[in-house]
Amino acid sequence: MALSGRSMLPRASSRSEVAPAPDMLELNPIRTIGAVADRALKGRNMDAPVYARPSISAISEGLKPHNSTLYIGGLEGARDFGLLKRHGISIVVNCAVNLDINVVRDPVNAQDGDLSATGYSPIRYYKLGMIDGGGSPDTMMLGGYYILHGALHQTLPKRETYPFEDGGNVLVNCRSGRSRSVSLVGLYLHKQQPDLFPTLDAAIAHIREKRLLRPDEWFEAPKPMLYDAARRASDWIDLIEAQRARDGVA
Secondary structure (H helix, E strand, C coil), X not given: CCCCCHHHCCCCCCCCCCCCCHHHHCCCHXXXXXXXXXXXXXXXXXXXXXXXXXXXXXXXXXXCCCCEEEEEECHHHHCXXXXXXXXXXXXXXXXXXXXXXXXXXXXXXXXXXXXXXXXCCCCEEEEEEECCCCCCCCHHHHHHHHHHHHHHHCCCCCCCCCCCCCCCEEEEECCCCCCHHHHHHHHHHHHHCCCCCCCHHHHHHHHHHHCCCCHHHHHHCCCHHHHHHHHHHHHHHHHHHHHHHHCCCC
């Protein structure tokens, strides 16, 4: 299958390959320029490189209990409901505190003055809200792990007020899909697919390849303090799961 823009992108390894669809590899120069402007507004290091990359990237497949595929993406991917639908993504976990997406398309209660609109989204949407850098308690990474785990494992009531199906593929996003989401997904893959990713470093290396993160970005993809938070969370998860096993919790 011919991939759009392939000649502009590094070749990915075939190990655990999840073949991306053509629209995932379309490179938009306007969005790339926007990323530079966004970086300047946020006061980030302007010496850090900025590359165009897919709106979403398939990272790993076969996640229990519904054989789900896990994707990472940024703002453009998370708000593109057509793209999400085409890839069977029914769950979105937003890692970014500085990014909100209006996911309600058909409000049950319309906006009325100071009262916000409410209703149901076509997707199941979870908000974690970490900072891209220092400032978040490191326990938020632990919380993010269990939010993601819960989203994949929930058994939803079959009632009108829960218009969702169990399972589906999942997108973990932040603003650019290169730091917060990378840390959380690396942690999750290491704990949930240890045969493939026996260490956190192995999981992050795999994500960098699949997300097309180049070596001159690695110093901030992910940010060191988020990487460290994921390492600590990994140890805490071992303690929590050991206690759950002793308590006989499935």
